Amino acid sequence: MKKSASAKKAAPVEKAAGSKKAAPVERAAPVEKAAASKKAAAGKKAAPVKEAAVAPKKAAAAVKKASAAKTVAPKPPRNESHTALVRRARRINRELAEVFPYAHPELDFENPFQLIVATVLSAQTTDLRVNQTTPSLFAKYPTPEDLAAANPEEVEEILRPTGFFRAKTKSVIGLSKALVENHAGEVPGRLEDLVKLPGVGRKTAFVVLGNAFGRPGITVDTHFQRLVKRWQWTEESEPDKIEAAVAALFPKSDWTDLSHHVIWHGRRICHARKPACGACPIAPLCPAYGEGETDPDKAAKLLKYEKGGFPGQRLNPPQAYLDAGGKAAPPLGAAG
Ligand code: SF4
Structure with missing residues (x-):
């Protein structure tokens, strides 16, 4: 039984902005700075009252109506106290938990070995591409012992679609050898052991710890870095420092789910x-509102979500992913 995609429930992202049940929410541009820059660019005077895209039912309830003259951001982040930042960050996480209640790692795996290999393979490619590749890899090499003894050229052929396949072949074979030689063929459950494995950094280690061992960890991938910067949660730019800064805003028990929520929001x-x-349900809490498309209809077409999704449903293959207009969209993770 698969522990990730097939075992856990996938969230219908249309809930985020495409739900027909939720009523449209009126609100002003959430951050005056963003609205001001857009006004300046457009040469317009008044702050327009934007009509948000249809938000998910629960998220919509949390998005308060705002008058035209008021911003709905709790406070301009430039003057934000640490306490206010903690409150805003946790509220963003709560809102995203409503939108993505079934957020989970999108790599398919059945055991810690498959998860650590899949995570190494996910560098510079999409989880979808990895999920299309790993079934044949694990069918031929189901254990660390099998992969450690594999012919590299044969592994390269299997991994070719994931890109950088020679380097990835070297990594997963080296990783498997280290597991066999130093850990009796088992994936260790401690951070200090994981980061010593070939090709395994803190990001991969936290993915494994959080999702195969249930130990809290923050996964600072490219989406996480981009979003926490937009939300002004930290000014740090190095993953390790971002991880520490964000960890200080949340209780440890939130770390793993927080990572999923942020990454799902970044992908969709x-x-x-x-x-x-x-079409963003956390726009009122975001200092970067206006960095993207603010027209609700145009923004809705930028969303990526599972076609006709319902809780528990995971749609594969890629043609199952449609954009808000019903046209084929790139697979999740393909953009950004
Ligand atoms: S989509 Fe826009 S409003 Fe929403 S989090 Fe991203 S930058 Fe902020």
């Missing part, structure tokens, strides 16, 4: 190049 709504601000 707050994209690297075109964040869907006009």
